[in-house]
Amino acid sequence: MTDLTSRRLDIDALRALRAIRRHGGVTRAGEALGLTQSAVSHKIKRLETSLDCDLLNRRSGAPMFTAAGEELLDYAGRILGLHDEALLSLTKTDLAGRILLGLTEDTTCSDLSRILGRFRRLHPQVAVRTKVRMSLVLRAMLERGELDAAIVQIFAHEVRPADVVLFGENLHWVKSPDLPLPSEGPIPFLSFDDNCFYRRWALDIGQDEGELLETVFECASAAGIVAGVNAGLGIALLSDRHLRPEMEIIRDRLPAPPALTYIVRRARKARSLALDGLVAEIERDISRNGGLALVV
Numbered sequence: 001m002t003d004l005t006s007r008r009l010d011i012d013a014l015r016a017l018r019a020i021r022r023h024g025g026v027t028r029a030g031e032a033l034g035l036t037q038s039a040v041s042h043k044i045k046r047l048e049t050s051l052d053c054d055l056l057n058r059r060s061g062a063p064m065f066t067a068a069g070e071e072l073l074d075y076a077g078r079i080l081g082l083h084d085e086a087l088l089s090l091t092k093t094d095l096a097g098r099i100l101l102g103l104t105e106d107t108t109c110s111d112l113s114r115i116l117g118r119f120r121r122l123h124p125q126v127a128v129r130t131k132v133r134m135s136l137v138l139r140a141m142l143e144r145g146e147l148d149a150a151i152v153q154i155f156a157h158e159v160r161p162a163d164v165v166l167f168g169e170n171l172h173w174v175k176s177p178d179l180p181l182p183s184e185g186p187i188p189f190l191s192f193d194d195n196c197f198y199r200r201w202a203l204d205i206g207q208d209e210g211e212l213l214e215t216v217f218e219c220a221s222a223a224g225i226v227a228g229v230n231a232g233l234g235i236a237l238l239s240d241r242h243l244r245p246e247m248e249i250i251r252d253r254l255p256a257p258p259a260l261t262y263i264v265r266r267a268r269k270a271r272s273l274a275l276d277g278l279v280a281e282i283e284r285d286i287s288r289n290g291g292l293a294l295v296v
Contacts, residue, residue, distance in 0.1 A: 011083055013047040014076040015288065016040045017055065021065070021073055032167070084285065085118050096125035097274035102138035102150030103130055105222060106241065107262070112151065115285050119278055126274045134195040134220070142267045148275055149266045151282070153239075155197070156259040164264040164279060166286045169240045171198065171257035173250035176232040181253065186214035188234030193220050198237040198257075205255070 019029035020040070030040045048055050055069035065073065103112070108130075120128060131138075131147070138150040151166070159165060181187055191199040202213060213235075217228050222242050229236050229247060239260055243249075264279050 007050050007052075009075075009079065010043070010047060010050070011080065013043040014072075014080055016043045017047070017069070017073060018076050018080065020044070020056070025064075081114065081118075084288075085122070094125070095123045095274045095277050097272050098127045099129070099272075099275050099278060100146070100148045101128055101130045101278075102141060102147045102152070103132050104135055104138065104151065104153055105132060105220075106153060106239075107151045108132050109222075110241075112282070115282055119281055123274070123277065126278075128278070134192070136195045136197055139265070142265060145267050145269065147267060148272075149264055149279065151262065151264055153260055153262050155201075156261045159261055159263060160265070162266070164283055166262040166264065166283065169260045169262070171237055171239055171260050172243065173235055173254050173257065174229055174238050174243065174247045175235040175250060176230055177246070177248045179232040179234070181235070181250075186212040188216040189213035190217040190219070190225050190228045190234045190236040191215050192222075192225065193218055201257070202237055 016029060016033065016035075019033050020026055023029045023032050026040050026044075027037045029035075030037045033040065044056060051068075051072075053068045054066050055072060057063055057066055057069075101116075116128060116130070120126070131141075133141070135152040135154065138147065138152050139154075141147045142150055153169075156168060175181070189202065191202065193199070199215075203215075216234050217225075219225055219228065222238070225236050225238065226242055226244065228234065229238070230244065235250060235254075237257060238247075264282060266275070266279075
């Protein structure tokens with residue numbers, strides 16, 4: 001019979017393991033968690049020693065995780081969720097009220113939904129009503145006082161002093177490897193709708209170097225843009241979380257896109273203990289886990 005008394009599932013090591021999956025490697029996981037690469041590697045090695053099995057493949061060309069690593073990742077999500085909820089439950093304060101919250105499609109399709117679900121379980125007297133819109137639409141709704149707060153994506157240089165910065169991402173020009181770019185004439189462009197600030201940048205500043213973009217496909221959904229790129233319909237601007245291995249990043253001919261930042265922005269007069277509690281919990285969870293994982 002296996003002696004389990006000498007084996008431990010260290011919480012910080014499980015966070016590191018999940019960050020490696022989330023960010024695609026040890027180095028990026030360390031950057032997201034605010035740790036060095038060696039610190040992340042040490043946590044994983046110590047966990048492997050405790051469990052007496054390899055969790056990561058060290059062979060070139062092999063999948064990132066071993067079968068044991070994949071199995072543990074499934075448990076890790078559930079263990080960390082219960083661990084964090086238990087801590088919050090023991091330290092929570094009674095909150096009540098109503099929050100009107102705006103979200104983008106990106107954040108709705110991430111584990112932010114898990115954070116909101118946990119917040120509602122811990123604070124049943126707080127009613128959270130959410131609206132999913134494009135970032136520019138949410139920003140306008142905030143200005144009109146139609147929302148208390150919104151989690152939006154902006155260019156990094158647009159961050160305001162009062163914004164709560166959650167995490168950053170890069171924006172890339174991408175295409176299918178099977179799509180040749182025309183040597184002259186307009187380049188086919190796949191874009192979100194008129195309310196997308198990617199599109200506005202691309203059709204304004206993005207064409208300053210003389211390349212012309214011809215919009216051949218419009219879609220409000222990131223999944224639709226991803227499908228269009230993979231089908232070879234044209235080029236697009238996509239953030240890190242929507243890149244796929246089969247895509248090719250365009251590094252010349254077009255200007256480098258600005259960096260992106262996800263923020264919580266409040267309406268000017270939106271102040272309540274319930275909203276303060278929700279914003280603090282979102283910020284704490286994302287800081288602890290190094291960003292939001294995309295749910296696919």
